[in-house]
Amino acid sequence: MQLIYEKSFPGRRGTSLPELDVPAGNALPPTLLRQKPAELPEVSELDGVRHFVNLSRRNVSVDTCFYPLGSCTMKYNPKFHDRIADLPGFADLHPLLPQLRHGGALTQGALAVLYETETLLCDLLGFAAFTMQPLAGAHGELTGVMMMAAYHKDRGEKRSVMLIPDSAHGTNPASAALAGFEARTIGTDANGNTDVEALRRALSKDVAGIMLTCPSTLGLFDPNIREICRCVHEAGGLVYGDGANFNALLGRVRPGDLGVDVAHVNLHKTFATPHGGGGPGAGPVGVCEKLVPYLPTSRVMKRADGSYVLEYQFPKTIGYIAPFYGNFGVIVKAYAYMLTLGRDGLRRVSDAAVLNANYLRAHLRQAYHEPFDRPCMHECVLSAKHQIKQGVHALDIAKALLDAGFHPPTIYFPLVVPEAIMIEPTETESKQTLDAFIQAMLDIARLAETDPARVKAAPRTTPVARLDETRAARSLDLASRPAAP
Amino acid sequence: MPYVAMTESEKQQMLAQVGVGSLDELWRQILGAETLPSFERLPCGSSELKVTRHLAGLAHRNATDLMCFVGSGFYDHFIPAVVGEVAGRTEFSTSYTPYQPEVSQGTLQAIYEYQSAICRLTDMEVANASMYDGGTAFFEAMMMAVRITGRRRAVVLGSVSPIYRTMLQCYCSNLDVELVMTPPALQADVRSIADLLTPDTACVMVQYPNVFGVVEDWRPLIEAARERQVLSVCSAYPMALARLMPPGQMGFDVVTGEGQSLGLPLSFGGPYLGFLATWMKYVRKMPGRICGRTVDQNGKPGFVLTLQAREQHIRREKAMSNICTNEGLCALRALAYLTFVGKQGLVDVADVCAAKAVFAREQLLRIEGVRGYDVPFFNEFVIRLPVEAGEVVGRMIERGFAAGFPLGRYFADRRNELLVAVTEKRTREDIRGLAAALEAVLNECR
Structure with missing residues (x-):
C-alpha cells in the first residue's frame, strides 16, 4: 500500500478548523520562524479515511480472529468501557486542575475513580496500597524495584544484587538495571520450578530481593513460592511479583498472601484495555505495609467527609515517576471492568482461562513436545522439538498458522525452552474456536511429517510473505523523506 | 457469565478431556493447598447499564464546562471527529505489538508513517515508535546522551517544566548520573550555562518554548555545547513547531516532547505520547521500538520492527532501556491528527x-x-x-x-x-x- 505521503496532493485539505476571530498576529521572534511548513500529508478527509481503514484491514486482531499470543493475554475486552473513558467529564479533564486552589472540588469524580480502583486492586491482590502512576508493565517493574532500592537505602543497607529466575519476564533484568541493581539469574529445576537450592546459595547480604513471575512464563504455578518468599525475607531481601500473568490468578490467589512484597498488574492485559498495537497500557504497583512510605507522589486520599484529595507530603517517597496520576483513560476501564465482573465474575475469568489452556494442552501434547508434564495455568508451553527433525521450526509452525486464519502463539519464549511455542487462549474464547485451533495445529504437525517444505513456505495468504529482516536492519529505511524541492 | 463463552455443558466436556472431575480438582492439582481468599471490598458483579450509570455519575462530578x-x-486543542473514528478501528486497537509482521502491516505502516511525520515536524532523521510521555522520553534522551558520550553528568535548565525536572531526579536516584539544575530564568543566560558544560558533561537539556512560554534561540547554547563535545537535548511543544524553526535545523542532537497536543484528549493525565527523534549516526543508541521498511520474499515492500537487538527482551540487563511497549494507539492518533489537519x-x-x-x-x-x-x-x-x-x-x-x-x-x-x-x-x-x-x-x- 502507498504511504500517506505518496497520496498527498499540493493544496488538498482534510478538515475544517476553528476560525480566527481576533486580529491576525503573533509574538513569535522573526528570526526563529520556520522557513517552510513541515511536509505533512495533504489529503481530503475521504482519502485519509480510506487510507487508515485499508491499513487496518492489513492487521489481524482479537476482533478479527483467535490471537493466542502467550504471555500477552490477548482476550476480548468489553466495548462499553471505551465509551466510558470517552465521556467528556473524563476525557476533557485537565490534569493540573486538582492542583489549583478549589480545583479539587471539580475533579472529585476522577479522584474517586483513582482511589476506588486502588481500593479494589488492594483487595484483589492482598496489598496495603497501590500506586496507579506506572504507565506500562515495565514501568511498573521499574517503580517497584525503585521502591525496593529506597527501602534498603532507608535502612542503611547496601544491597546491589537482584535475583531473577530464568523463567521470569524478559523485561525484568533491564528494569532492575535501571534501578541500579546487578541482575543475577536463578535457574529452573527439572519440574519447571525455580531452583530453590540455587536460590538459597545465591542469597546473601548483597541481595536486595528477587523478581518472580507468578505464574512463571512457563505457565506454571510454583508450589514452592511461599518457601521462596520465606527464604528471601530471612536473608533480608524483598520479593517482587511480576503480575503480567495475573489473569491466571484472578480471584483465586492473592500475591500479598503468598508473601510477595510488591507487584504490578497490567491493566491492559488483565483489566479490559485492548493492547492497541503496543500500548497504551498501565502497570499499577501494589505494596505491602512496609513499602507504603516509598510509594510515588502524589497519592489520592479520602477525607473523613468522603471527599478525595491529592497528598504530596511523603518524606520517603521515590518521587515522581509519571507526569500525573497514571494513564487515567486506562484506569477508568479497569475500574468499570472490576465492577462489572465483581468477585465471582473475576474468579470465573481465571477458571475459564486455566481450563481453556489445559484443554489445548490435553489435545496438543499428542503432536507437540511438552517440556514439563503437569497441569498448566493460563498458558501452555510446548515446543517444536519433534518437528525440527523434519527441519520445521517453531517459526514455520507460527507462519503456517497464519494461513489457517489464526494469529500464532508466542515463539522462542521463554528462553529456557528451545523452540518454544507458548499458547495462551484466554477465558473469552469458545470451545468451538479452541477446537478449530487444535485442528489447525494437528494438521500442521502432520504436514510437517509429510510435506515439511510446504510448512516452510508459509504464509501464502497474508498481505505480504515473510519479510527480509536482515535487509531491514542492514540498509535502514526508518522514515520517508520529503522529495527534494 | 459476562465475556466468558463457556457453558456449563462445555465445561463438563472439557474437564473430562483434561482428565479431572471438576474445576476444584484442577485447581488443587495446580495450587496444592492454597485456599480461596475472601474479599472485603470487591463487590458482586453488576450489569453494563448499572456500571455505566455509576461511571457517568462520577464523570458528571468533574468540571466539564470550565x-x-x-x-x-x-x-x-481541538480534535476533529475523524481522528477518533479512524484510530478507533478495532483492527488497530485489539492487535498486539507487531511481532508477526505478515499480519501486522497495518500497525507497522502506521508506525513508519508516524516516525516519518515526527521527523518532518522536528527536521530530524529518525524517530522511534513512541514512548510513554514527554517526561519519560526526556529521561531516555538523557540516558542516550550518557551512552553516546560515556559521561555521567547532565545540565538541566531551570526553564524546563518542573514536572519533567522532578521526573528526571526520581529516575536518576539510583543511577550514577549527576543532574545539575540551573536557576530558573525567563530567558537563559547562555554564557553562564556554557560555563557549567564541563568535560564530564554528557548533555545540556532545554525546553522549547520554555516552561514560561518563552521562545528562545538555542543556537548559541548548542554551539557552545558542541565546542565541548556536549550533546544538546530539547523537549519541544509539537504544535509550536508548525511555526517555529525546527529543532533539527537549530542543531539539537536529540529532540523529545509530549505529543498530547496532536489529537489526544487531556484525559486527566494520560494516556499521552512521548516522541523522541535524533540523527542516524545515533540510531543504534536510541531506545524504544523502531519500524523499518524492507521487502518480502517476493520483493514486495513491507514493514518490520527492526534493530531489536538494542531492546530489553533480547539484551536483557544490557538493554538501552527497560521500555517494552510504546504508546501505539496514541501514536496512531497523532499520525491521524497530522494527516487530517x-x-x-x-x-x-x-x-x-x-x-x-x-x-x-x-x-x-x-x-x-x-x-x-x-x-x-x-x-x-x-x-x-x-x-x-x-x-x-x-x-x-x-x-x-x-x-x-x-x-x-x-x-x-x-x-x-x-x-x-x-x-x-x-x-x-x-x-x-x-x-x-x-x-x-x-x-x-x-
Missing part, C-alpha cells in the same frame, strides 16, 4: 493559537495592576498580578474559568505570576470573559 486557560505542557492546517492552527494568545495578553494587560514581560512567545505567556496568583485562580474557578497556572506553585519567587495558555478552541468572547472576570476578581482582592 473555560480552560491552563496549559503548562498539556493543551486543550495536514500540512497547511497545522500552520493555520498554530497561527490561530498565536493570534489569540496575543489578543488575550492585550486584553489582560489592560486591567489595572496587571503587568507582562516583553518576551517572544507562542501561545502561552506570563502575567504578573498585584496579588497572589493562586488565590486569584481559586476565585476564578468559582466564576467558571481555569484562568491559568499559578507559577508560585513551582517557583517561590513568582507567587504573583500566572501562566496563561490560549488554544484555537477559545473564542474572542471567551477571552473577553476571562479578562472581565479577572478584573472583577482583582477588584475583590484589593
